[in-house]
Amino acid sequence: MMEQSLAMGGYAGYISVAxxxxxxxILGNLVAARWRFRKTQQRFRxxxxxxxxxxxxxxxxxxxxxxx
Amino acid sequence: xxxxxxxxxxxPHLYALAGKLSLWFLIPAFGLLAVGTWGGLVLAxxxxxxGDAFRIIYVHVPSAYLSMMIYVTMAVAGAIGLIxxxxxxxxxxxxxxxxGASFTFATLVTGAVWGKPxxxxxxxxxxxxxxxxxxxxxxxxxxxxxSAYEDINQADRASAILAIAGVANVPIIHFSVIWWASLHxxxxxxxxxxxxxxxxxxxxxxxxxxxxxxxxxxVLALRVRGEVLAREFQSRWAQDVxxxxxxxxxx
Numbered sequence: 274m275m276e277q278s279l280a281m282g283g284y285a286g287y288i289s290v291a292x293x294x295x296x297x298x299i300l301g302n303l304v305a306a307r308w309r310f311r312k313t314q315q316r317f318r319x320x321x322x323x324x325x326x327x328x329x330x331x332x333x334x335x336x337x338x339x340x341x
Numbered sequence: 342x343x344x345x346x347x348x349x350x351x352x353p354h355l356y357a358l359a360g361k362l363s364l365w366f367l368i369p370a371f372g373l374l375a376v377g378t379w380g381g382l383v384l385a386x387x388x389x390x391x392g393d394a395f396r397i398i399y400v401h402v403p404s405a406y407l408s409m410m411i412y413v414t415m416a417v418a419g420a421i422g423l424i425x426x427x428x429x430x431x432x433x434x435x436x437x438x439x440x441g442a443s444f445t446f447a448t449l450v451t452g453a454v455w456g457k458p459x460x461x462x463x464x465x466x467x468x469x470x471x472x473x474x475x476x477x478x479x480x481x482x483x484x485x486x487x488s489a490y491e492d493i494n495q496a497d498r499a500s501a502i503l504a505i506a507g508v509a510n511v512p513i514i515h516f517s518v519i520w521w522a523s524l525h526x527x528x529x530x531x532x533x534x535x536x537x538x539x540x541x542x543x544x545x546x547x548x549x550x551x552x553x554x555x556x557x558x559x560v561l562a563l564r565v566r567g568e569v570l571a572r573e574f575q576s577r578w579a580q581d582v583x584x585x586x587x588x589x590x591x592x
Contacts, residue, residue: 281393287458288396291451292378295400298447299374302440302560303367310567317574318583 366559373552380545411441419501436564442480
């Protein structure tokens with residue numbers, strides 16, 4: 274009985290491919306959207322910290338210049 | 342209404358709104374997906390002609406509907422971007438394209454595996470199938486065109502024009518089964534009279550269509566956040582967000 278219903282009248286292969294591909298598309302879109310968002314955040318955070326580092330170094334040089 | 346519309350043009354507002362909306366859409370979407378899948382695979386009776394193969398309808402029809410709905414959303418967003426020069430509308434349009442392309446791909450694959458046992462072939466140059474394939478190429482063209490430009494403003498304008506021109510394909514897909522002789526079956530739900538499908542089979546389909554729609558808006562909101570952040574990186578609010586300060590001022 275269980276085997277019969279899982280065989281889906283002989284169409285189980287086609288049905289599982291259709292549902293499998295759709296599940297992959299659904300999960301893939303979600304993972305890709307989250308990954309892209311995190312990557313964007315990370316890329317710009319790194320740029321911000323590099324900028325802050327450069328600004329600090331410039332301030333340091335300016336202070337040393339004034340002192341000498 | 343217009344105040345609400347123009348508030349969407351404010352990047353920090355849209356960024357904050359998209360962050361809230363993504364979960365509000367995604368949680369019910371996954372609940373409905375579970376209910377619809379159970380209803381479609383277990384509760385719905387087999388079709389008297391197609392047997393259990395008809396159960397592919399529960400992923401094929403929502404994917405097909407989404408592939409067209411996303412394209413129209415993309416074209417409308419592109420048109421708003423062109424007419425009102427609303428840059429965030431272009432961000433929405435750009436975020437639609439990969440989601441739409443993936444669901445068009447899903448439509449073609451699920452259609453092919455449904456076609457094999459029913460028509461005896463995975464593919465036929467039938468008007469419905471061919472116009473859906475053209476839709477996939479339109480999505481690819483849109484994404485390719487965007488990435489061909491270094492200047493984001495030029496990319497926005499050119500891709501919006503392509504999206505608007507390509508929207509003519511959407512009614513062709515929809516009406517192709519009426520206008521031309523087609524292997525593909527006629528519309529099940531879009532007729533003006535009552536649907537030609539029994540309620541036992543219909544409710545899981547409606548649940549899946551609603552689930553896919555909610556899912557699209559949830560993923561779109563996630564993608565729009567990233568797109569807005571990338572476009573607005575030079576602005577003070579975006580840098581505050583990256584430092585962990587909320588765009589609306591709240592910690």
